[in-house]
Amino acid sequence: MSSSTHAAHHDDHHHHLSFWQKYIFSTDHKVIGMQYLLTGIFMGVIGGYMSYVFRMQLAFPGKEVPFFGLVTAAEYNSLITNHGSIMIFWFAMPVLIAAFGNYLIPLMIGADDMVFPRINRLSYQIFLLSALILIASFFVPGGGFGGAWTAYPPLSAKAEYNLTPWGSSLWLLAVALEFVAFLLGGINFITTLMNARAKGMKYTDIPIVLWMIVIASILFMASVGPLIAGAIMLLFDQMIGTGFFDPARGGDPILWQHLFWFFGHPEVYVVLLPAMGIVAEVMTTFSRKKLFAYKTVLFTTIATGVLSFFVWAHHQFIAGIDPRMANIFVVTTVLISIPIAEMLFVYIATLYGGSIRFTTAMLFALAFLATFLIGGVTGIFLGASGADIYFHDTYFVIAHFHYTFVPIAVIAVFAGLYYWFPKMFGRFMNEKLGKIHFWGTFIPFNTIFLPLFFTGAAGDHRRIFTYANFPQLATPGLQDLRIIATYSVVAIMLFQFVFFWNFFYSMFRGAKAGKNPWNANTLEWVAPSPPPHGNFDVFPEVYRGPYEFSVPGRDQDFWPQNEKA
């Protein structure tokens, strides 16, 4: 069956969709994308609030935290556990993959929707259920799960150890449901990208962000299975008393770690790839330059994805695995830095010879590169097993992964939101406020985590609710660094109000935007802003790649994909 070129179905029969049909039970990919975006942002706010609370406890131990109260040792563990879990599973993944993926894929390939809209809706509903179950876990007797987002047994398996019988199982159930939601969502991403492309769109005409989202989905699908099996086993250990991870009964706690990290490592690329995709779209548009070496980007992405399945035990160097095994993972882990470095260099090279405009979206995209470079390089300290002996479970690790995760889940996301906002809402966000938001995010981000490299290197270990008990760590110098980090958290939170104001105000009152306000090339800029149900009056056909900017001999410095030669 070939793609049809005639006009898309309009909702002629659907003049009067009720509020419920239009916004709550919609099957339209754009509405579902928005649902994921808003739910993800809401959860991200909760996760951010949690980090504010526990950092206040660390800076001023034993003092009441404004807007929370006194933080007990048990609550502290629950806060850090759920902060991590929320940020990865209920903020980064839904926003990067499900929100941007759902919104952009049909638009950028010139289609009217995803291929299976009802499965799409189901995936969101399961995701929402998982979020509600997680939130419920905070309010049950014993409180929320506090065994760290990695949930290592025996602590996570037995209530007599973790003291959160309800919280542990609800947390685990929420995570398992989130996995199911994303597996379902993945069905649409891959089938739609492969089969529903506009006429003429070859593989190399596909915008990089779409490749990234789909490859990320594949990585997720291939890596999460063993952990789902592990989650079922852990749930049984928790609820019916099996001994899958109980050494006294023949089980092995280390095998949980393997199941977890076999997923856990590819997972970081599952979130990295969409972020890099967003950055590519923003960078090319605002430097008026073709993406440097598109095919190289694609191949290094696939190489990174494949290699990512062979590095997982670097999270377990000290865990009691056979020390000989550790050496294999040092080799794979340090070598995976190569395709990633290559991708980053290619992105930087795209700027060469450009004509760079510093819109807010572009500022965030460039900041992604600058900060992710720190995250990547500091990873090498951890991949070098000998050094990891010291750095494992210290704040050095925390600083490293926030220098990767925050660029991925926050900085790149803002780049994408500022960039596609005009398409989503038909209006511009305010650039002045955007710049204030940018600097108010970028600077405090660095002043939170740079000090933590030093406290970690000085010995601050993780998941500790106060360092007052450790004489070598309870020094004024180290406490000053912790306080600087905490004040920076408060600052970054305050500046996010600027974003929320800008986002919601501009939705209704921003300056109007046309179809293609940035003079970009990809197909989403062909549809009206915002696109109606069905997206396109006439389905576009594709005649060239997505990054034909500044082609010599042409008046315009851009050349939309759908423009006839």
Place this chain on the structure above:
Amino acid sequence: MMNFMSLLRESASTFANDIDNLIAWVAILGGFWWLIAEGVLLWLIVKFRHKDGVKAQYITGEKKEEMKWIHWPHNIILFCDLVIIVMAIKVWHHVKQELPPADDTIRVIGQQWSWRFIHSGKDGILGTPDDVEKVDELHVKVGQTYHFKLETTDVLHNFSVPVFRLKQDVIPGRVITGWFKPTMTGTFDIQCAEMCGIGHGIMMGRIHVETPEQYDQWLATQQNVAQTH
């Protein structure tokens, strides 16, 4: 090699220096490439900002002259990576795979939420009635090679002595062996570096690295009551 790690945290064991040395090398090699990358990024942002009347260039990145700017750094980084891999494996092997002969052995038992240390006592042999068991307090002699036997009675813990650059998870159902040789006297923190529940943050011990005379003095004051498990 300037051991800047010891500025942040003293280095009090033989292999601590090896680990710090590795850290320094990663910092130098990684730091070098990081500076270049950030530098180039910054330079490009400044040099190629939009100027009226100046059009951007059309560069595909597929030509050889263009790709060489990626290939050369890529290959040099590969070389740096191999250097780091070899250095890391050497240090790892020394700390985790080798086991120099022991002058003395200690049993370390972690539990929710304290450490029990069983010293070998006057006869220098573990498992005899003169063993000395202390809670959250470990005494060792400087300059002696110790083996430690790690156990836990409940969940995962991690025996961590930052000044030794020593860290090892402990797993229920297993006894894990490691070693260290202290090089500096003093009293230092012992941590638990693996989430072990509500009391993880108060699971604190102290290690007293003493001269042989100090150690013997301490030993003389101890009751010979060991609860062997």
Place this chain on the structure above:
Amino acid sequence: MGMQTPVATGRSVTGIPTGRLAVWWIVGSEIVIFGGLLMYYIMLRNKFDFWSESSAHTNTFAGALNTFILLTSSLFIVMAHYYAEQKDHIKSFKYIWATIGGGLCFLLVKSMEWTFEIMSGYTITSELFWSFYYTAAGIHAVHVIAGMVIMGIISFDVLQRKNMHRVELIGIYWHFVDIVWIFLFPLLYIAK
């Protein structure tokens, strides 16, 4: 919620029907889930010899019978697909229900088997081997039930000559369920 099928659903740039791509994706996800479970089993089994003592008590005959039943039911769904291609919706409907019947027999044999084992004291918490046994076979059985339900729904469409292409799709899924069993059978029943 009257949803019109999008134009996108009808496109097929790769030439492969979209439904087939979707089913392969689902099968892929499931392979990794079962794969993880079975890898875990194999690794622990290698460590602990005492498992062979427990596994001696599984009912090899029941296992073999169930293997035969599932293989036969896979044959039936192939026939159902054949007749769907021939547009013989009545025969296709019958063979789909024969497949469902096979699934039902499988579940019946399993219920009797488990009842006997539980009454002999071999429960999910009695020993790690049995924990695996019930978990792995149980998750498999859930997939059998899900397959049967979906087949039932498809069969009624087929009776009205609608969505005949879905017979092949559920067939792919059913073959996968069959193959998982073919891995489980030796691991749980034969390796003694």
